[in-house]
Amino acid sequence: MTTTIQERDGQLVAVFEGRLDTAAAVQTEKDLQGLEACEGKDIILDCTSLDYISSSGLRLFLSVLKMAKAKGSHTYITGMNNDIRNVFTMTGFINLFELK
16 A cells, blocks of 8 residues: 655645555555645545555544644545445445545
């Protein structure tokens, strides 16, 4: 699992590649700390190359959403495949995030 943070067009983009399972969540949480500088910038969670997300991964996404909202930023998700979308739908997370 790799997570990279990029700045594109005034937005912070977190690109996820691989499987965001419990084992990968510890490092991914550290990698996402770069998003804390989001004030005034929207956050895009790019799931185009994300193959799997566990409950630990969902917790991380929720943490990003709460942190961004507290700083006046929006969080969007892009590139969800059908499996990831099903997880978000079954857990109700689909209603928490804005999709692009």
